Protein backbone atom coordinates (compact mmCIF):
# COMPACT_ATOMS: atom_id res chain seq x y z
CA UNK A 1 0.00 0.00 0.00
CA UNK A 2 1.29 3.49 -0.85
CA UNK A 3 1.31 6.38 1.57
CA UNK A 4 0.69 10.09 1.51
CA UNK A 5 3.97 11.97 1.31
CA UNK A 6 5.28 15.39 2.21
CA UNK A 7 7.57 17.68 0.22
CA UNK A 8 8.89 20.65 2.19
CA UNK A 9 11.77 21.63 -0.11
CA UNK A 10 9.96 24.72 -1.42
CA UNK A 11 9.23 25.82 2.16
CA UNK A 12 12.59 25.03 3.74
CA UNK A 13 14.32 27.26 1.17
CA UNK A 14 12.75 30.25 2.95
CA UNK A 15 14.52 29.30 6.17
CA UNK A 16 18.22 29.36 6.89
CA UNK A 17 19.92 26.03 6.44
CA UNK A 18 19.35 23.54 9.21
CA UNK A 19 16.30 25.35 10.65
CA UNK A 20 13.87 22.49 10.13
CA UNK A 21 16.34 19.96 11.49
CA UNK A 22 16.93 22.19 14.51
CA UNK A 23 13.33 21.54 15.55
CA UNK A 24 14.03 17.82 15.87
CA UNK A 25 14.54 17.82 19.66
CA UNK A 26 11.39 19.93 20.23
CA UNK A 27 9.34 17.71 17.92
CA UNK A 28 10.67 14.59 19.59
CA UNK A 29 9.87 15.96 23.03
CA UNK A 30 6.36 16.90 21.89
CA UNK A 31 5.73 13.48 20.37
CA UNK A 32 6.94 11.77 23.54
CA UNK A 33 4.85 14.06 25.73
CA UNK A 34 1.79 13.00 23.73
CA UNK A 35 2.78 9.37 24.12
CA UNK A 36 3.39 9.41 27.85
CA UNK A 37 0.63 11.90 28.59
CA UNK A 38 2.88 14.48 30.20
CA UNK A 39 1.68 17.47 28.12
CA UNK A 40 -0.92 20.15 28.88
CA UNK A 41 -4.38 18.87 27.99
CA UNK A 42 -3.34 15.30 28.70
CA UNK A 43 -6.90 14.34 29.59
CA UNK A 44 -7.75 14.74 25.87
CA UNK A 45 -5.34 12.28 24.29
CA UNK A 46 -7.86 9.54 23.51
CA UNK A 47 -7.45 10.17 19.76
CA UNK A 48 -3.73 9.26 19.76
CA UNK A 49 -4.14 5.49 19.56
CA UNK A 50 -7.78 5.47 18.56
CA UNK A 51 -7.24 4.04 15.04
CA UNK A 52 -5.30 0.99 16.24
CA UNK A 53 -7.69 0.43 19.12
CA UNK A 54 -10.97 0.40 17.17
CA UNK A 55 -12.25 -3.19 17.13
CA UNK A 56 -14.07 -4.95 14.27
CA UNK A 57 -17.04 -5.45 16.62
CA UNK A 58 -17.31 -1.73 17.22
CA UNK A 59 -17.16 -0.99 13.49
CA UNK A 60 -19.86 -3.62 12.97
CA UNK A 61 -22.12 -1.94 15.53
CA UNK A 62 -21.73 1.35 13.65
CA UNK A 63 -22.31 -0.33 10.28
CA UNK A 64 -25.45 -2.08 11.59
CA UNK A 65 -26.86 1.20 12.84
CA UNK A 66 -25.99 2.87 9.53
CA UNK A 67 -27.78 0.05 7.71
CA UNK A 68 -31.00 0.70 9.64
CA UNK A 69 -30.85 4.38 8.65
CA UNK A 70 -29.93 3.52 5.05
CA UNK A 71 -32.88 1.13 4.73
CA UNK A 72 -35.42 3.46 6.28
CA UNK A 73 -34.36 6.89 5.07
CA UNK A 74 -34.11 8.78 1.79
CA UNK A 75 -32.37 11.55 3.68
CA UNK A 76 -30.29 11.51 6.85
CA UNK A 77 -29.78 14.87 8.54
CA UNK A 78 -26.61 15.14 10.61
CA UNK A 79 -27.17 17.75 13.33
CA UNK A 80 -23.83 18.95 14.71
CA UNK A 81 -21.38 21.84 14.61
CA UNK A 82 -17.58 22.21 14.58
CA UNK A 83 -15.89 18.91 15.31
CA UNK A 84 -19.31 17.31 15.52
CA UNK A 85 -19.86 17.67 11.78
CA UNK A 86 -16.81 18.87 9.86
CA UNK A 87 -14.94 15.57 9.76
CA UNK A 88 -17.95 13.62 8.50
CA UNK A 89 -18.75 16.27 5.92
CA UNK A 90 -15.12 16.45 4.80
CA UNK A 91 -14.90 12.70 4.15
CA UNK A 92 -18.37 12.36 2.63
CA UNK A 93 -17.88 15.26 0.21
CA UNK A 94 -14.38 14.14 -0.73
CA UNK A 95 -15.67 10.69 -1.68
CA UNK A 96 -19.07 11.54 -3.18
CA UNK A 97 -20.00 12.21 -6.75
CA UNK A 98 -20.25 16.00 -6.87
CA UNK A 99 -23.72 15.83 -8.42
CA UNK A 100 -25.20 12.82 -6.59
CA UNK A 101 -27.58 15.05 -4.68
CA UNK A 102 -29.19 16.14 -7.96
CA UNK A 103 -29.86 12.65 -9.21
CA UNK A 104 -33.46 11.54 -8.81
CA UNK A 105 -33.24 7.92 -9.90
CA UNK A 106 -33.25 4.95 -7.51
CA UNK A 107 -30.46 6.02 -5.27
CA UNK A 108 -28.43 3.43 -3.42
CA UNK A 109 -27.48 5.80 -0.64
CA UNK A 110 -29.52 8.26 1.38
CA UNK A 111 -28.73 11.91 0.88
CA UNK A 112 -26.72 13.16 3.84
CA UNK A 113 -27.56 16.72 4.82
CA UNK A 114 -25.91 18.81 7.50
CA UNK A 115 -27.72 21.13 9.90
CA UNK A 116 -27.29 22.34 13.46
CA UNK A 117 -24.20 24.22 12.31
CA UNK A 118 -25.84 27.65 12.00
CA UNK A 119 -28.84 29.61 13.26
CA UNK A 120 -30.09 30.71 9.86
CA UNK A 121 -33.86 30.88 9.98
CA UNK A 122 -34.17 30.63 6.20
CA UNK A 123 -31.81 27.64 6.18
CA UNK A 124 -33.86 25.81 8.77
CA UNK A 125 -37.20 26.75 7.21
CA UNK A 126 -35.99 25.62 3.78
CA UNK A 127 -34.63 22.39 5.21
CA UNK A 128 -37.95 21.73 6.87
CA UNK A 129 -39.77 22.39 3.57
CA UNK A 130 -37.43 20.02 1.73
CA UNK A 131 -37.94 17.29 4.31
CA UNK A 132 -41.74 17.58 4.21
CA UNK A 133 -42.36 14.71 1.84
CA UNK A 134 -39.21 12.78 2.61
CA UNK A 135 -38.55 9.72 4.71
CA UNK A 136 -35.81 11.23 6.83
CA UNK A 137 -33.77 10.27 9.87
CA UNK A 138 -31.56 12.29 12.20
CA UNK A 139 -28.13 11.77 13.73
CA UNK A 140 -27.86 14.21 16.61
CA UNK A 141 -24.19 14.78 17.40
CA UNK A 142 -22.96 16.86 20.30
CA UNK A 143 -20.21 16.02 22.76
CA UNK A 144 -21.41 18.50 25.36
CA UNK A 145 -25.01 17.88 24.41
CA UNK A 146 -25.75 21.54 25.09
CA UNK A 147 -24.53 23.40 22.00
CA UNK A 148 -27.26 25.88 21.09
CA UNK A 149 -27.08 25.60 17.29
CA UNK A 150 -27.36 21.82 17.39
CA UNK A 151 -29.89 21.54 20.21
CA UNK A 152 -32.18 24.09 18.58
CA UNK A 153 -32.04 22.30 15.24
CA UNK A 154 -32.53 18.89 16.81
CA UNK A 155 -35.69 20.04 18.58
CA UNK A 156 -37.14 21.15 15.22
CA UNK A 157 -36.07 17.98 13.39
CA UNK A 158 -37.31 15.65 16.13
CA UNK A 159 -40.74 17.24 16.10
CA UNK A 160 -40.97 17.08 12.30
CA UNK A 161 -39.76 13.50 12.18
CA UNK A 162 -42.29 12.43 14.81
CA UNK A 163 -45.07 14.33 13.03
CA UNK A 164 -44.28 12.65 9.72
CA UNK A 165 -43.54 9.11 10.90
CA UNK A 166 -45.27 8.83 14.27
CA UNK A 167 -43.37 8.77 17.54
CA UNK A 168 -42.59 5.04 17.55
CA UNK A 169 -41.29 4.91 13.96
CA UNK A 170 -39.28 8.09 14.53
CA UNK A 171 -37.39 6.39 17.35
CA UNK A 172 -35.96 3.89 14.86
CA UNK A 173 -34.38 6.58 12.73
CA UNK A 174 -33.11 9.01 15.35
CA UNK A 175 -29.64 8.28 16.71
CA UNK A 176 -27.67 10.26 19.29
CA UNK A 177 -23.87 10.51 19.41
CA UNK A 178 -23.02 12.23 22.65
CA UNK A 179 -21.59 12.08 26.15
CA UNK A 180 -22.12 8.91 28.19
CA UNK A 181 -24.13 10.67 30.88
CA UNK A 182 -24.54 14.43 30.63
CA UNK A 183 -26.18 16.99 28.35
CA UNK A 184 -29.53 17.51 26.66
CA UNK A 185 -28.75 15.11 23.80
CA UNK A 186 -28.13 12.30 26.29
CA UNK A 187 -31.27 13.18 28.29
CA UNK A 188 -33.47 13.11 25.16
CA UNK A 189 -31.94 9.86 23.92
CA UNK A 190 -32.38 8.09 27.24
CA UNK A 191 -35.95 9.31 27.65
CA UNK A 192 -37.00 8.34 24.12
CA UNK A 193 -34.90 5.17 23.90
CA UNK A 194 -32.86 6.19 20.83
CA UNK A 195 -29.89 4.19 19.71
CA UNK A 196 -26.83 6.00 21.07
CA UNK A 197 -23.07 6.05 20.63
CA UNK A 198 -20.76 7.56 23.20
CA UNK A 199 -18.09 10.16 22.43
CA UNK A 200 -15.22 9.24 24.74
CA UNK A 201 -14.46 11.83 27.43
CA UNK A 202 -10.82 11.95 26.39
CA UNK A 203 -11.46 12.80 22.71
CA UNK A 204 -12.15 16.48 21.97
CA UNK A 205 -14.64 17.43 19.25
CA UNK A 206 -12.08 18.42 16.62
CA UNK A 207 -10.20 15.13 17.11
CA UNK A 208 -13.35 12.99 16.99
CA UNK A 209 -13.81 12.11 13.31
CA UNK A 210 -12.63 8.54 13.89
CA UNK A 211 -15.22 8.00 16.64
CA UNK A 212 -18.93 7.45 15.81
CA UNK A 213 -19.10 11.25 15.37
CA UNK A 214 -17.56 10.80 11.94
CA UNK A 215 -17.84 7.08 11.34
CA UNK A 216 -21.64 6.80 11.62
CA UNK A 217 -22.51 9.50 9.06
CA UNK A 218 -19.72 8.25 6.77
CA UNK A 219 -21.08 4.69 6.96
CA UNK A 220 -24.61 6.01 6.33
CA UNK A 221 -23.35 7.65 3.15
CA UNK A 222 -22.18 4.22 2.00
CA UNK A 223 -18.42 4.58 2.49
CA UNK A 224 -15.99 2.03 3.84
CA UNK A 225 -15.19 2.97 7.43
CA UNK A 226 -12.95 -0.06 7.83
CA UNK A 227 -10.62 1.25 5.13
CA UNK A 228 -10.74 4.74 6.64
CA UNK A 229 -9.68 3.41 10.04
CA UNK A 230 -7.04 1.16 8.45
CA UNK A 231 -5.48 4.18 6.72
CA UNK A 232 -5.44 6.07 10.01
CA UNK A 233 -3.94 3.08 11.84
CA UNK A 234 -1.17 2.77 9.25
CA UNK A 235 -0.40 6.48 9.62
CA UNK A 236 -0.40 6.03 13.41
CA UNK A 237 2.53 3.64 12.87
CA UNK A 238 4.28 6.02 10.45
CA UNK A 239 4.12 8.81 13.04
CA UNK A 240 5.10 6.76 16.11
CA UNK A 241 7.75 7.70 18.65
CA UNK A 242 10.12 5.12 17.16
CA UNK A 243 10.09 6.68 13.66
CA UNK A 244 13.14 8.84 12.83
CA UNK A 245 12.40 12.56 12.43
CA UNK A 246 12.96 12.76 8.67
CA UNK A 247 10.73 9.74 8.04
CA UNK A 248 7.86 10.94 10.22
CA UNK A 249 5.72 13.21 7.99
CA UNK A 250 3.78 14.71 10.89
CA UNK A 251 6.98 15.58 12.74
CA UNK A 252 8.43 17.30 9.67
CA UNK A 253 5.19 19.22 9.00
CA UNK A 254 5.02 20.34 12.66
CA UNK A 255 8.66 21.46 12.48
CA UNK A 256 8.45 23.35 9.20
CA UNK A 257 5.26 25.24 10.08
CA UNK A 258 6.72 26.32 13.44
CA UNK A 259 9.91 27.37 11.65
CA UNK A 260 7.99 29.43 9.09
CA UNK A 261 5.98 31.08 11.87
CA UNK A 262 8.76 31.83 14.31
CA UNK A 263 11.72 32.45 12.00
CA UNK A 264 10.20 33.78 8.78
CA UNK A 265 7.16 35.75 10.02
CA UNK A 266 4.69 33.55 8.17
CA UNK A 267 1.56 34.01 10.26
CA UNK A 268 -1.02 32.58 7.87
CA UNK A 269 -1.18 29.08 6.41
CA UNK A 270 -3.41 28.66 3.39
CA UNK A 271 -4.60 25.09 2.86
CA UNK A 272 -4.97 24.65 -0.87
CA UNK A 273 -6.59 21.98 -3.02
CA UNK A 274 -7.04 21.51 -6.74
CA UNK A 275 -10.15 19.34 -6.42
CA UNK A 276 -13.40 21.03 -5.36
CA UNK A 277 -14.36 17.90 -3.42
CA UNK A 278 -11.70 18.74 -0.86
CA UNK A 279 -13.28 22.01 0.23
CA UNK A 280 -14.50 20.56 3.51
CA UNK A 281 -11.19 18.82 4.23
CA UNK A 282 -9.83 22.35 4.53
CA UNK A 283 -12.77 23.40 6.70
CA UNK A 284 -12.11 20.47 9.04
CA UNK A 285 -8.37 21.26 9.07
CA UNK A 286 -9.09 24.92 9.89
CA UNK A 287 -10.97 23.98 13.05
CA UNK A 288 -8.36 21.39 14.01
CA UNK A 289 -5.46 23.84 13.86
CA UNK A 290 -7.34 27.04 14.64
CA UNK A 291 -8.93 25.84 17.89
CA UNK A 292 -5.77 24.01 18.88
CA UNK A 293 -3.19 26.74 18.32
CA UNK A 294 -4.98 30.08 18.38
CA UNK A 295 -4.57 31.04 22.03
CA UNK A 296 -2.36 33.01 24.41
CA UNK A 297 -2.16 35.63 21.62
CA UNK A 298 -0.27 33.16 19.44
CA UNK A 299 -0.91 30.83 16.54
CA UNK A 300 -0.76 30.57 12.77
CA UNK A 301 -4.08 31.67 11.23
CA UNK A 302 -5.45 28.71 9.24
CA UNK A 303 -7.03 29.85 5.98
CA UNK A 304 -8.01 27.95 2.84
CA UNK A 305 -8.43 28.34 -0.90
CA UNK A 306 -9.89 26.08 -3.58
CA UNK A 307 -7.73 26.30 -6.69
CA UNK A 308 -7.86 26.97 -9.51
CA UNK A 309 -11.20 28.65 -8.63
CA UNK A 310 -9.74 31.05 -6.07
CA UNK A 311 -6.72 31.90 -8.21
CA UNK A 312 -9.23 34.12 -10.00
CA UNK A 313 -10.21 35.89 -6.79
CA UNK A 314 -7.45 35.46 -4.20
CA UNK A 315 -4.59 34.79 -6.61
CA UNK A 316 -3.58 38.45 -6.80
CA UNK A 317 -3.28 38.76 -3.00
CA UNK A 318 -1.34 35.55 -2.71
CA UNK A 319 1.08 36.54 -5.48
CA UNK A 320 1.71 40.11 -4.41
CA UNK A 321 0.05 40.92 -1.07
CA UNK A 322 1.68 41.07 2.35
CA UNK A 323 4.35 38.37 2.61
CA UNK A 324 3.04 36.76 5.78
CA UNK A 325 1.57 33.66 4.15
CA UNK A 326 2.61 30.20 3.12
CA UNK A 327 0.69 27.50 1.33
CA UNK A 328 0.12 23.84 2.03
CA UNK A 329 -1.17 22.06 -1.04
CA UNK A 330 -3.06 18.79 -0.95
CA UNK A 331 -2.36 17.25 -4.31
CA UNK A 332 -4.27 14.20 -5.52
CA UNK A 333 -1.97 12.16 -7.76
CA UNK A 334 -4.58 10.08 -9.61
CA UNK A 335 -8.14 11.08 -10.41
CA UNK A 336 -10.95 8.52 -10.28
CA UNK A 337 -12.23 9.30 -13.77
CA UNK A 338 -10.74 10.02 -17.17
CA UNK A 339 -11.81 12.81 -19.47
CA UNK A 340 -10.02 13.83 -22.65
CA UNK A 341 -10.28 17.16 -24.45
CA UNK A 342 -11.80 16.71 -27.90
CA UNK A 343 -10.33 18.08 -31.14
CA UNK A 344 -12.42 20.79 -32.77
CA UNK A 345 -12.15 21.48 -36.51
CA UNK A 346 -12.87 25.18 -36.22
CA UNK A 347 -10.75 25.69 -33.10
CA UNK A 348 -12.57 28.96 -32.37
CA UNK A 349 -11.49 28.82 -28.72
CA UNK A 350 -7.88 28.15 -29.73
CA UNK A 351 -7.78 25.10 -27.46
CA UNK A 352 -6.71 22.48 -30.00
CA UNK A 353 -3.26 22.46 -28.38
CA UNK A 354 -5.00 20.60 -25.54
CA UNK A 355 -6.77 18.06 -27.78
CA UNK A 356 -6.17 14.51 -26.63
CA UNK A 357 -4.88 15.61 -23.23
CA UNK A 358 -6.50 14.66 -19.95
CA UNK A 359 -8.28 17.38 -17.98
CA UNK A 360 -6.13 16.37 -15.04
CA UNK A 361 -2.96 17.07 -17.01
CA UNK A 362 -4.10 20.66 -17.42
CA UNK A 363 -4.95 20.79 -13.71
CA UNK A 364 -1.54 19.42 -12.77
CA UNK A 365 0.22 21.99 -14.97
CA UNK A 366 -1.88 24.71 -13.31
CA UNK A 367 -0.73 23.34 -9.97
CA UNK A 368 2.93 23.25 -10.96
CA UNK A 369 2.80 26.67 -12.59
CA UNK A 370 1.11 28.16 -9.53
CA UNK A 371 3.63 26.59 -7.21
CA UNK A 372 6.53 28.10 -9.14
CA UNK A 373 4.85 31.51 -9.39
CA UNK A 374 3.92 31.66 -5.72
CA UNK A 375 7.34 30.49 -4.55
CA UNK A 376 8.92 33.12 -6.85
CA UNK A 377 6.55 35.63 -5.25
CA UNK A 378 7.80 34.78 -1.75
CA UNK A 379 5.20 32.24 -0.66
CA UNK A 380 6.69 29.07 0.85
CA UNK A 381 5.01 25.90 -0.38
CA UNK A 382 4.45 22.62 1.44
CA UNK A 383 3.07 19.81 -0.70
CA UNK A 384 1.13 16.84 0.61
CA UNK A 385 0.79 14.23 -2.07
CA UNK A 386 -2.15 11.83 -1.82
CA UNK A 387 -2.04 8.81 -4.18
CA UNK A 388 -5.80 8.88 -4.80
CA UNK A 389 -9.03 9.95 -3.17
CA UNK A 390 -10.34 6.98 -1.26
CA UNK A 391 -11.20 6.04 2.29
CA UNK A 392 -7.77 4.57 3.03
CA UNK A 393 -5.76 7.65 2.08
CA UNK A 394 -8.25 10.00 3.72
CA UNK A 395 -7.76 7.99 6.92
CA UNK A 396 -4.02 8.53 6.58
CA UNK A 397 -4.48 12.24 5.95
CA UNK A 398 -6.77 12.72 8.94
CA UNK A 399 -4.44 11.04 11.39
CA UNK A 400 -1.41 12.80 9.89
CA UNK A 401 -3.01 16.20 10.55
CA UNK A 402 -4.22 15.24 14.03
CA UNK A 403 -0.85 14.10 15.34
CA UNK A 404 0.97 16.95 13.57
CA UNK A 405 -1.45 19.37 15.23
CA UNK A 406 -0.81 17.95 18.69
CA UNK A 407 2.95 18.24 18.21
CA UNK A 408 2.81 21.63 16.54
CA UNK A 409 0.73 23.16 19.34
CA UNK A 410 3.07 21.82 21.99
CA UNK A 411 6.10 23.24 20.15
CA UNK A 412 4.30 26.58 20.00
CA UNK A 413 3.88 26.39 23.76
CA UNK A 414 0.10 26.21 24.03
CA UNK A 415 -2.34 23.59 25.26
CA UNK A 416 -3.57 22.21 21.91
CA UNK A 417 -6.54 20.43 23.45
CA UNK A 418 -8.67 23.16 25.02
CA UNK A 419 -10.71 26.01 23.51
CA UNK A 420 -11.51 28.47 26.29
CA UNK A 421 -11.93 31.34 23.83
CA UNK A 422 -15.11 30.03 22.24
CA UNK A 423 -17.09 30.60 25.43
CA UNK A 424 -17.01 34.42 25.17
CA UNK A 425 -19.62 34.74 22.41
CA UNK A 426 -21.82 32.10 24.00
CA UNK A 427 -21.91 33.98 27.31
CA UNK A 428 -22.92 37.22 25.57
CA UNK A 429 -25.55 35.48 23.44
CA UNK A 430 -27.13 33.78 26.46
CA UNK A 431 -27.09 37.04 28.41
CA UNK A 432 -28.77 38.84 25.50
CA UNK A 433 -31.40 36.10 25.21
CA UNK A 434 -32.14 36.19 28.97
CA UNK A 435 -31.16 32.56 29.53
CA UNK A 436 -31.96 31.52 33.11
CA UNK A 437 -28.77 31.57 35.17
CA UNK A 438 -27.35 34.54 33.23
CA UNK A 439 -29.29 37.30 35.06
CA UNK A 440 -26.23 39.27 36.21
CA UNK A 441 -24.60 39.01 32.76
CA UNK A 442 -27.88 40.09 31.12
CA UNK A 443 -28.06 43.19 33.28
CA UNK A 444 -24.41 44.06 32.65
CA UNK A 445 -24.54 43.57 28.87
CA UNK A 446 -27.74 45.55 28.50
CA UNK A 447 -26.32 48.44 30.51
CA UNK A 448 -23.17 48.36 28.38
CA UNK A 449 -25.18 48.43 25.14
CA UNK A 450 -27.35 51.29 26.40
CA UNK A 451 -24.18 53.31 27.14
CA UNK A 452 -22.62 52.50 23.76
CA UNK A 453 -25.71 53.51 21.81
Ligand SMILES: O=P(O)(O)OC[C@H]1O[C@](O)(CO)[C@@H](O)[C@@H]1O
Nearest residue numbers: 082083084142143144147205422
Ligand atom coordinates in the same frame (compact mmCIF):
# COMPACT_ATOMS: atom_id res chain seq x y z
O1 LIG B 1 -20.02 18.59 20.18
P1 LIG B 1 -20.41 19.85 20.82
O2 LIG B 1 -20.24 19.80 22.31
O3 LIG B 1 -21.81 20.25 20.44
O4 LIG B 1 -19.43 20.99 20.35
C1 LIG B 1 -19.33 21.36 19.01
C2 LIG B 1 -18.17 22.27 18.79
O5 LIG B 1 -18.29 23.42 19.60
C3 LIG B 1 -17.08 23.69 20.28
O6 LIG B 1 -17.19 23.18 21.57
C4 LIG B 1 -16.81 25.17 20.34
O7 LIG B 1 -17.86 25.80 20.98
C5 LIG B 1 -16.05 22.91 19.48
O8 LIG B 1 -14.88 22.67 20.19
C6 LIG B 1 -16.82 21.67 19.14
O9 LIG B 1 -16.26 20.92 18.10
